[in-house]
Amino acid sequence: MVGKERMLTALQRREPDRVPVWEMAFNEESIIKLGAFFTDDLPPMKLVQKMTVEEKIKLLNTLFTVVRELELDGITSITLLGTEPLDEEHVKDGWGRILRISEEGEATAVGGPLSGPSDLRSIEPYHPQQTDFLMLLAAKGALGDDYAQVLVQPGPFRESWSLLGSMEKLLYYYVKAPGFVKDLARLVTDYILEVVDMAVDLGADIIALDGDLAFSQTTLMSPAQYEEYVFPFHCEITEHVHRRGKLIVKHSDGNMWPIMEGIVEAGFDGFHPVQPQCMDIGEVKARYGDRLCILGNIDCMHLLPFGSEEEVEEKVKETIRVAAPGGGYILSSSNSIHPGCRPENYLAMVKAARKYGNYPISVED
Amino acid sequence: MSELLERLKQAVMAGEEEEAASLVREALEGGLEPREIMDKALMPAMEEIGERFSRNEAFIPELIVAASAMEKGMEELKPVLSGEDKGRGLVILGTVYGDIHSIGKNLVRMCLEGAGFEVLDIGEDVRTERFVEAYREHRPDILGLSALLSSTMQRMPEVIQAVRAEDPSAVIMVGGAPVTQEFADRIGASGYAPNAFEAAVKAKELVAGKSR
Numbered sequence: 001m002v003g004k005e006r007m008l009t010a011l012q013r014r015e016p017d018r019v020p021v022w023e024m025a026f027n028e029e030s031i032i033k034l035g036a037f038f039t040d041d042l043p044p045m046k047l048v049q050k051m052t053v054e055e056k057i058k059l060l061n062t063l064f065t066v067v068r069e070l071e072l073d074g075i076t077s078i079t080l081l082g083t084e085p086l087d088e089e090h091v092k093d094g095w096g097r098i099l100r101i102s103e104e105g106e107a108t109a110v111g112g113p114l115s116g117p118s119d120l121r122s123i124e125p126y127h128p129q130q131t132d133f134l135m136l137l138a139a140k141g142a143l144g145d146d147y148a149q150v151l152v153q154p155g156p157f158r159e160s161w162s163l164l165g166s167m168e169k170l171l172y173y174y175v176k177a178p179g180f181v182k183d184l185a186r187l188v189t190d191y192i193l194e195v196v197d198m199a200v201d202l203g204a205d206i207i208a209l210d211g212d213l214a215f216s217q218t219t220l221m222s223p224a225q226y227e228e229y230v231f232p233f234h235c236e237i238t239e240h241v242h243r244r245g246k247l248i249v250k251h252s253d254g255n256m257w258p259i260m261e262g263i264v265e266a267g268f269d270g271f272h273p274v275q276p277q278c279m280d281i282g283e284v285k286a287r288y289g290d291r292l293c294i295l296g297n298i299d300c301m302h303l304l305p306f307g308s309e310e311e312v313e314e315k316v317k318e319t320i321r322v323a324a325p326g327g328g329y330i331l332s333s334s335n336s337i338h339p340g341c342r343p344e345n346y347l348a349m350v351k352a353a354r355k356y357g358n359y360p361i362s363v364e365d
Numbered sequence: 366m367s368e369l370l371e372r373l374k375q376a377v378m379a380g381e382e383e384e385a386a387s388l389v390r391e392a393l394e395g396g397l398e399p400r401e402i403m404d405k406a407l408m409p410a411m412e413e414i415g416e417r418f419s420r421n422e423a424f425i426p427e428l429i430v431a432a433s434a435m436e437k438g439m440e441e442l443k444p445v446l447s448g449e450d451k452g453r454g455l456v457i458l459g460t461v462y463g464d465i466h467s468i469g470k471n472l473v474r475m476c477l478e479g480a481g482f483e484v485l486d487i488g489e490d491v492r493t494e495r496f497v498e499a500y501r502e503h504r505p506d507i508l509g510l511s512a513l514l515s516s517t518m519q520r521m522p523e524v525i526q527a528v529r530a531e532d533p534s535a536v537i538m539v540g541g542a543p544v545t546q547e548f549a550d551r552i553g554a555s556g557y558a559p560n561a562f563e564a565a566v567k568a569k570e571l572v573a574g575k576s577r
């Protein structure tokens with residue numbers, strides 16, 4: 001089997017020849033540090049927003065080298081909405097969102113083109129352009145058809161709050177202005193559907209719908225609010241992806257138990273990353289393994305940053321034993337390979353997956 | 366009058382801003398002391414909603430609208446609160462350097478304000494020197510540090526050291542997803558809380574201990 005087949009087989013909850021290995025994201029620093037194991041031709045250590053076009057290309061090539069050398073089964077691309085720098089710490093994207101950039105990880109919106117219900121009408125929707133998909137096109141060109149091409153796109157909740165520049169603002173309107181919240185979700189869902197279409201046209205096999213819906217304690221909104229403000233749009237998006245013959249995974253960290261039923265019913269093919277501090281993967285497998293592929297769960301909070309390679313191997317072994325039998329499991333970290341993770345530990349994680357992840361799984365207790 | 370205060374409390378808990386403001390005005394016109402309105406209606410409302418949040422009976426949106434209604438009520442009270450009434454004390458809050466997670470810290474701010482503290486939020490991705498400067502300038506009763514990454518939480522001891530070099534008796538609270546009581550003890554923090562409601566409870570304890 002090739003990587004793409006492995007990923008698709010697992011997402012359809014069947015057994016591939018071995019447990020697929022994939023990541024939803026690697027930050028710049030992680031790419032460069034992992035790349036250093038395989039090549040000397042590396043970009044300088046900086047944030048992508050601060051790189052020249054040439055350096056960006058080098059960063060992408062480094063990522064492709066890592067994927068190839070480690071024989072990962074899929075590669076993740078993000079859309080790059082031509083951000084323009086504002087100052088040392090902020091950039092502005094195609095929607096007019098102001099993003100705060102950071103060396104420790106992905107950027108977050110701190111200001112938006114929207115202040116509330118009064119100016120929704122005046123907002124100029126952004127439409128995706130082919131150039132936003134340069135990463136996907138480059139990945140397709142460099143790695144060909146053997147790797148699953150995954151495109152990450154924020155879901156309606158995250159797109160909505162980032163247009164307001166703050167999650168708390170959106171959650172305030174969840175109580176105060178239900179009509180506005182729905183109109184806003186409509187606006188961003190139309191955009192998301194356009195992104196899906198363009199991504200599929202350009203060769204994406206899988207969509208990963210980003211945007212956390214939970215934190216350590218519980219969900220960020222009540223289950224009833226999820227049902228009312230998010231679920232219908234999730235249904236629409238999964239249906240659209242399926243109509244285009246592709247598969248879709250929902251990402252959310254945190255304790256998602258209160259709305260897991262909704263995630264399954266909304267029609268997602270997989271759920272990522274089952275944050276181990278908040279959810280037990282064995283329980284997720286037992287309750288939803290017949291309806292969802294499970295992705296992730298290798299702890300990036302303590303284990304990958306501070307654990308030993310032996311501890312990583314042990315955890316991978318245990319996780320495969322619990323989640324892989326019968327298929328429907330894709331191995332990845334519990335969020336991403338962020339700058340805090342030791343590159344050696346990631347290598348150990350991939351190696352362990354190859355050691356214990358061959359079907360039929362025969363890992364002892 | 367107690368019926369009016371009860372209605373005010375309910376209005377805050379339901380996040381009804383206009384209603385909360387107008388009931389505060391009504392209470393003042395009726396001759397109630399500003400302190401009493403705070404102690405018997407506004408703060409109990411935030412305490413109750415915070416407690417429900419910490420038990421997963423209320424969710425973040427409900428906490429946010431209640432905090433907003435409390436703020437509207439406070440706006441009516443502020444002009445008539447006596448000059449000596451400094452509330453429970455001043456807290457400076459920020460997320461440590463390298464970390465841009467803001468939501469947890471913001472909820473902590475809301476609950477601290479709800480408990481009668483004055484809060485100066487110095488934002489996210491705050492350099493250690495900035496914490497020291499803010500501390501020096503304002504001499505808060507409590508400094509609160511938030512971190513959501515296991516890597517950035519390693520910067521908390523650095524901030525604690527730098528601030529304690531300025532004031533050895535500085536009271537410093539820490540929190541955020543990867544932070545535990547054990548970690549807080551190890552780095553010499555004065556207090557830890559797992560959520561925003563408990564953060565307010567802890568802060569009250571800490572200032573009470575301080576004045577003793």
Ligand code: B12
Pocket residue numbers: 025026027102103104105106107108212214215216217253254255273275278300301302334335336337338339340463464465466467468469470472473509510511512513514515516538539540541542543557558559560561562564
């Ligand atoms: C939302 C979120 C984001 C958003 C943040 C948006 C924003 N403006 O804040 C975005 C998407 C931008 C983001 C980015 C990243 N994130 Co993030 N994120 C989360 C998530 C899902 C929820 C955090 C949150 O908002 N919670 C809601 C609030 C209400 O809860 P809270 O923050 O825990 O706060 C409560 C308590 O902790 C306490 N508290 C908090 N602060 C304080 C302070 C004091 C003094 C006290 C007493 C109490 C206290 O009270 C609060 C209220 O009850 C968590 C998952 C999780 N389980 O926490 C991951 C998580 C924190 N993120 C994680 C990661 C890896 C990242 C990135 C590195 C990803 C990447 N590869 O780029 C980047 C880092 C960016 C940076 N430089 O900081 C990991 C961290 C792992 C680690 N290393 O420890 C987590 C744990 C997810 C996971 N699967 O492991 N993230």
